[in-house]
Amino acid sequence: MTLSPLLTSDKINLANAEVLLLDSQPDGLDILCQTFAGFGLHTPHRCASAAEAMAVVQERELNLIIADTAVSDMDGYEFVRWLRRSGVKPNCFAPVLLLTGHTKASHVAKARDCGANMVVRKPASPMVLLQRITWAARETRAFVEAPNYYGPDRRHRVLGPPAAMKGRRHDDLSAAVGKATTPNLDQDDIDALFQPKKAAG
């Protein structure tokens, strides 16, 4: 996964986005809301509890969800697990950025396994948040529904199926190289690919 740098001249438009902001710490929620207001977001959905957030999920069509992991009535990981399995479309597929304060490696693994798109460690500067939001907007990963996981594909790189295994996906390529189906190039054809030629006209 790479985060492409943002140029100061790049344009972002969050004016009409439906963004849910969840943090049960009032100052934390204010900081988030002010940051997004600065980004141009008109009406954030402020939620101080998971219960409020669940109600918003049922009522609005969300484009983005930012949730703190330390929520008082249900932790952020549980909230994301509920969201993914809620069946509320299109919200159950919405990108989720989880914010963490004190962060151990186990917290990051927990966030990945609950179905969040990304973990952002606090303090999240406006630049870091913007980068993550634009990354989420460029997200192309497929969704995976499995008995023990529901969320974006946790694999960021396509490495193919494990060695000596067929792979479960219909588009998994076989590791074995089959026979050529077209004639081999002869040496003149290969050389011609390396020869600069004058453009016609």
Next chain:
Amino acid sequence: MSDVRVFKVENRLAKVMRLPGGRTVAEALRGADSRVASIRDRCLTTLATKGAQLQRLSEEAKAGQDTVSLTALYATANDIYSIAGAFGMKEAAEAAYSLCDLVDDSPERGAINWPAVKVHVDGVRFLCSEAGAVDSPVRVAIITGLREVAARFAAEN
């Protein structure tokens, strides 16, 4: 073979962000900075209050030796870390983070190092106070001392 479904979903965030209009990254960052700065004073007052709460919570946790008080102590230190960090109070944020480490690691290691917790609580309280906000050399001295305490705690365990 388990029942796994892989499917593509529409990225609705990309769709709304592609609409005409909006602002440049530079404008967005300036806007965010100035709006966050507008709530700084109020947040720093909360920070001082939470710093004072730490003392009570650590005394309760020490007296009761219960996980409820310890969880509250951890949560308060975590809040302090997040707020202080957002306003560039590096030493206060680092001290609060170190306190989180101490409290979070203690149950796994079987014992709480109360002297280490106490010195952290005192340090965080000062760093979150008005005096702590202005006195830079003292801030540096406190955080250096706390780093040594945390390193000793880690080595002993």
